[in-house]
Amino acid sequence: MAKRSMSLLGQWSSRVFSIDLDKRGALLNFALTEKPQQAPEKFRNIQERCYSVLVCGDDRIQSARFYFGLEDLLRNELPAECELLPVSSYLPHVKDSLIRGYFLKDASECPSLTRRVLGALGLSEQVQVCSYLRGPDGGRWSQQLWSGSENQNMDVSKTCYVVPSEEANYHPSVLNMENSDVFYCRAEACKVLQESCDIIPESRAVLELVGKTDASRHSPDFPVVVIEGLDATGKTTLTESLREALGARLLRSPPQCLSPWRAVFDREPPLIRRAFYALGNYITAEQMGKEASQAPVIVDRYWHSTASYAIATAVSGPVSSLPPEGSPLYRWPPDLLQPSLVVLLTLDPQERKRRLEARGQGQTDEEQELDHNLLFRLRVEEAYRRVRGPACVVVDAGPSAEKVLQQVLLLIKEHCRL
Numbered sequence: 001m002a003k004r005s006m007s008l009l010g011q012w013s014s015r016v017f018s019i020d021l022d023k024r025g026a027l028l029n030f031a032l033t034e035k036p037q038q039a040p041e042k043f044r045n046i047q048e049r050c051y052s053v054l055v056c057g058d059d060r061i062q063s064a065r066f067y068f069g070l071e072d073l074l075r076n077e078l079p080a081e082c083e084l085l086p087v088s089s090y091l092p093h094v095k096d097s098l099i100r101g102y103f104l105k106d107a108s109e110c111p112s113l114t115r116r117v118l119g120a121l122g123l124s125e126q127v128q129v130c131s132y133l134r135g136p137d138g139g140r141w142s143q144q145l146w147s148g149s150e151n152q153n154m155d156v157s158k159t160c161y162v163v164p165s166e167e168a169n170y171h172p173s174v175l176n177m178e179n180s181d182v183f184y185c186r187a188e189a190c191k192v193l194q195e196s197c198d199i200i201p202e203s204r205a206v207l208e209l210v211g212k213t214d215a216s217r218h219s220p221d222f223p224v225v226v227i228e229g230l231d232a233t234g235k236t237t238l239t240e241s242l243r244e245a246l247g248a249r250l251l252r253s254p255p256q257c258l259s260p261w262r263a264v265f266d267r268e269p270p271l272i273r274r275a276f277y278a279l280g281n282y283i284t285a286e287q288m289g290k291e292a293s294q295a296p297v298i299v300d301r302y303w304h305s306t307a308s309y310a311i312a313t314a315v316s317g318p319v320s321s322l323p324p325e326g327s328p329l330y331r332w333p334p335d336l337l338q339p340s341l342v343v344l345l346t347l348d349p350q351e352r353k354r355r356l357e358a359r360g361q362g363q364t365d366e367e368q369e370l371d372h373n374l375l376f377r378l379r380v381e382e383a384y385r386r387v388r389g390p391a392c393v394v395v396d397a398g399p400s401a402e403k404v405l406q407q408v409l410l411l412i413k414e415h416c417r418l
């Protein structure tokens with residue numbers, strides 16, 4: 001089979017490469033041209049030898065797993081002085097055109113080791129390796145595609161020049177989210193697990209638990225109330241109290257029956273992990289339909305969590321890198337039962353930290369990690385607020401547990417027939 005990466009060559013001139021310079025969302029974008037030109041300003045400051053490694057195999061399960069393990073592989077094999085930055089290559093505005101990989105800045109004293117490791121990688125059907133060379137005037141950078149041969153020949157006929165490119169309005173990952181990070185129907189999520197059965201046998205067990213009936217149009221007799229929120233915002237405390245106060249049934253997503261396999265899927269790349277959580281919602285929805293014919297139902301996490309975490313994890317940086325408000329990526333899957341009310345618990349980060357510490361889970365002291373966590377939490381919370389069908393009602397979980405309970409009981413009275 002011809003290497004799929006080769007077919008990318010024809011599209012190179014219109015492709016944008018976007019390097020994630022740090023977790024705060026600083027992207028360095030560049031495109032390629034056949035004519036020598038000055039490189040983007042930020043590129044000109046780069047001193048080290050540079051390479052890119054893009055994962056572009058045909059099998060989406062294998063590619064996703066390969067990319068997932070690539071960072072560890074590179075960190076283990078390359079000299080410690082190699083800096084790794086996530087890179088995306090995409091066609092602007094073209095859905096599903098994104099290819100991921102890493103951009104390497106090699107400041108080591110041993111360039112031959114780096115080249116040997118990358119040469120071996122380049123032999124794989126799934127990988128495309130390129131080198132970046134600074135021109136003698138210092139202002140020009142060129143990109144050479146490696147032929148993938150053992151002696152690391154460069155295919156000089158494929159030399160392109162690095163030029164500045166327009167910044168994308170949103171994070172490039174947005175282009176590939178549908179059916180890679182977020183699944184808008186059961187069949188698409190099932191497909192991923194069906195494709196992964198050979199390498200993850202647990203997929204079969206999960207698929208057997210997923211029903212086939214579409215209960216989305218069924219209108220339950222009793223209200224179904226979903227409680228959402230980041231970790232330690234008080235979901236467990238509130239759902240237990242609501243169960244008692246309303247004589248309700250308590251469900252959660254993912255449901256209990258998936259517990260034996262959750263850890264297995266949590267170790268998989270987003271494509272497989274997100275499909276697992278999506279299917280968990282369909283199983284919970286079936287349980288909701290049954291239980292809500294007899295009593296009110298309270299649900300700890302559901303679709304809002306699945307969509308919001310998936311979207312917020314797929315992008316990096318500030319809230320502005322999320323898909324814009326109103327984007328179809330925030331829609332509700334038409335075949336998934338809608339609850340009567342979704343409550344989103346929010347909490348001041350300091351109070352959340354206090355509660356986590358009281359629960360015996362301290363946070364890492366490392367400043368960058370805290371900063372990274374803060375941006376991530378902001379993205380998840382904003383994504384929660386943007387998901388539609390139904391939209392969530394935000395409740396401040398800062399007051400005492402009793403006060404939060406009373407406020408949510410009032411909301412249930414307002415929104416639901418009891």
Ligand SMILES: Nc1ncnc2c1ncn2[C@@H]1O[C@H](COP(=O)(O)OP(=O)(O)OP(=O)(O)O)[C@@H](O)[C@H]1O
Pocket residue numbers: 229230231232233234235236237238355356358359397398399400401402404
């Ligand atoms: N309103 C409240 N005021 C003060 N403490 C609270 C309140 N609600 C919950 N807590 C405490 O905060 C901690 C986290 O609460 P809880 O376990 O209910 O959150 P959670 O959202 O279910 O967390 P996770 O998603 O991580 O399981 C617990 O120790 C709980 O007792």
Ligand SMILES: Nc1ccn([C@@H]2O[C@H](COP(=O)(O)O)[C@@H](O)[C@H]2O)c(=O)n1
Pocket residue numbers: 231253254277280281301302303305306307309310
């Ligand atoms: N409906 C759901 C529920 C959970 N998730 C994912 O699980 C993580 C949070 O679960 P906790 O048990 O720790 O509260 C979170 O990372 C979500 O990715 C989900 O996707 N859908």
